[in-house]
Amino acid sequence: MLGIILYKSKYGAARQYALWLSEALQLTIREAGTETAEDLADADYVILGTSIYIGQFQIKSWLEENKGKLAGKKVYLYIVCGTPANETDKQEQYYRDNVPVSLWDIRRRIFLPGRLLYAKLRWRDKFMLQAGALMARLSGEKLHTTDYDDVKQEHLAPLLTLIRQETMLNSPFVITSVPTI
Ligand SMILES: Cc1cc2nc3c(=O)[nH]c(=O)nc-3n(C[C@H](O)[C@H](O)[C@H](O)COP(=O)(O)O)c2cc1C
Incomplete structure (x- = not known):
């Protein structure tokens, strides 16, 4: 399966995670908005990365503009922020305020710790x-x-495991069922 990483970052935290993902998965990486129509059309799965400023995802308007083009693709979203991991209600609210309703079935989303200097x-x-x-x-x-x-490569482990599992399971070279005798 072909994937692409698209991210938006102001001071480099979301970009750093994108670089680590790109290295681990050998994927093309682009700043959201600089990708070509072919980049998106050719991708079977898209990893989106964003940071948050005053409750707003950097990638919010990009999501609104491109939600139609994401239909039918596996979409993974990581959100880099200052909100502690245990504040799950707040995270959920951020998600609902920023992600178009048509994409709410993205289940594959993860909040990652950021950096503030x-x-x-x-x-x-x-x-x-x-x-x-x-x-x-x-x-x-x-x-x-x-x-x-707290921008650390290790925070990506659960996301990487999931992406590897899902994108390889759907590869035509993997046998997904064994006939019963
Ligand atoms: C002006 C400003 C506003 C911020 N607002 C929020 C916020 O509403 N919620 C949150 O969880 N983090 C907030 N943060 C923290 C950033 O999301 C965090 O610093 C993140 O790592 C920035 O990533 P970036 O360098 O990729 O842009 C804010 C940071 C700044 C500087």
Whole structure:
């Protein structure tokens, strides 16, 4: 099966995961929006990667524009964020707010830990982060504003296992059933 990795990242965290996936699976990698029509049409499966800024996936508008082209393909989505892994309700909300309803059957999605280095942010993002943190506090939530970096290759293990299983099981060279005697 032919796959492609498409990602959107501001400061490199989602891009780093895309590079590791590309290396592990030997797949072409493109920034979402720079792929050609053939890149997408030729792919049997698509791995999408995005980070989140104030509740919004970087890849949100790309998903809306391309949802029709993803129909019939296996779609894997990884989301890089600052929300801790145990906040599953918040993650679910992010998913529903950003992914078009027609793609809600993507079941293959994973939230991955990101990186925040405040000193390296552009002034607009510093401002957005402070404003977002204030809004979150007012609504009883929390947005992390202190530095963290948990971008690690090992977090990709479950996703890699799943993709390998699913894309190889569907390969014409694999016997998927054994006749009974
Ligand atoms: C201005 C700003 C807003 C953010 N908003 C959120 C958010 O709403 N939810 C969240 O989980 N993480 C949020 N984050 C954390 C980023 O998603 C995280 O830093 C991620 O690793 C960025 O990945 P990238 O470098 O690929 O863009 C925010 C970070 C910044 C700087």
